[in-house]
Amino acid sequence: MKIYGDILSILYHETKKEKIVLTHVQLKTNVPYDRLKKYIDELKELGLIQDDPSLELTEKGQQYLREYQTVLEFMERMGLMYKKGVSHTPLLSK
Amino acid sequence: MDNLILILAEVVSAILCFILVRYMIKPYQYTGESRYVGLPLGFVFLGLSYLFMVFTLFSGTLIFIEDMKWLQLLTQAFAFAFLAVTYYFSKQPTKRKRLRWQITFTGLIVALVISYLIVFVPPPFVLPSYKTVDEYFRLVNIIFASYISLNALRSHAMKSENKTLWFPLGYVLLVFGQYSLLVWSLDSSFTAFIGAHVLRLTGLLVFLLVSLQTFVTPHDATKERERR
Numbered sequence: 001m002k003i004y005g006d007i008l009s010i011l012y013h014e015t016k017k018e019k020i021v022l023t024h025v026q027l028k029t030n031v032p033y034d035r036l037k038k039y040i041d042e043l044k045e046l047g048l049i050q051d052d053p054s055l056e057l058t059e060k061g062q063q064y065l066r067e068y069q070t071v072l073e074f075m076e077r078m079g080l081m082y083k084k085g086v087s088h089t090p091l092l093s094k
Numbered sequence: 095m096d097n098l099i100l101i102l103a104e105v106v107s108a109i110l111c112f113i114l115v116r117y118m119i120k121p122y123q124y125t126g127e128s129r130y131v132g133l134p135l136g137f138v139f140l141g142l143s144y145l146f147m148v149f150t151l152f153s154g155t156l157i158f159i160e161d162m163k164w165l166q167l168l169t170q171a172f173a174f175a176f177l178a179v180t181y182y183f184s185k186q187p188t189k190r191k192r193l194r195w196q197i198t199f200t201g202l203i204v205a206l207v208i209s210y211l212i213v214f215v216p217p218p219f220v221l222p223s224y225k226t227v228d229e230y231f232r233l234v235n236i237i238f239a240s241y242i243s244l245n246a247l248r249s250h251a252m253k254s255e256n257k258t259l260w261f262p263l264g265y266v267l268l269v270f271g272q273y274s275l276l277v278w279s280l281d282s283s284f285t286a287f288i289g290a291h292v293l294r295l296t297g298l299l300v301f302l303l304v305s306l307q308t309f310v311t312p313h314d315a316t317k318e319r320e321r322r
Contacts, residue, residue: 003126071124077257077261077304078121079181079245079258079262081185
């Protein structure tokens with residue numbers, strides 16, 4: 001679950017830049033390449049991302065990411081440190 | 095009449111806790127990290143402890159009143175223990191920490207089962223008086239709640255944003271609520287007793303307001319963040 005949120009967050013920011021390079025995503029998530037491919041397939045099956053015409057978040061994926069980031073903000077408000085010294089990524093706009 | 099107000103305060107506290115569980119389970123649901131399971135468990139136990147208190151107040155003459163009093167005491171202590179352990183393990187998850195979390199969590203569950211068994215199956219040794227144990231448990235609750243407050247306040251100090259102040263404040267109110275109960279237990283002060291309930295209810299309301307503000311109006315926060 002956590003990794004889904006992290007991958008979606010990275011994918012969202014990567015799509016803003018240019019064409020998504022999976023090795024960039026792999027470096028940011030710190031997950032082995034084969035496992036990342038497996039997660040990407042799972043995210044596709046869940047309908048959270050699509051790769052037609054290019055890899056990007058679906059509406060459902062953006063909704064999930066919004067909820068995930070709200071939860072991270074809630075944890076921040078509670079004083080729970082999810083990742084040491086790392087705040088949640090900027091929230092998506094609706 | 096006094097009893098009715100007390101019952102009402104306990105029922106409202108229990109309802110607030112059970113509503114909060116809905117939000118407290120989200121960190122575990124969305125991150126899949128078992129170390130956050132202590133949050134919903136903590137609030138479930140806190141809510142149950144207030145319900146046990148309601149039963150105690152209702153069943154004044156029944157035989158199981160003593161059991162209920164002990165259950166209330168134990169359940170509340172475990173609620174604060176679950177919350178404190180969650181805050182303790184909320185930092186950077188390493189392999190070693192994950193193992194320590196699993197051992198601690200298992201230990202807590204075992205302790206919980208044994209404690210409940212002691213209440214229902216009388217042990218061969220004589221239990222100390224409820225009043226004495228009650229005071230020690232309040233002290234333990236204060237220690238756990240203070241630990242949580244300090245952790246949350248430290249996080250707030252690192253961010254220094256207004257929005258991260260309210261949750262630590264809620265925990266501080268719970269600490270003072272427990273302290274007031276301890277004072278009431280020692281000198282039967284009516285002010286301390288009422289104060290304890292007011293502080294607790296205010297603390298829980300603060301938690302609920304922050305949760306609603308985060309989850310019900312998240313998009314306003316989004317817009318504000320984007321404007322900045």
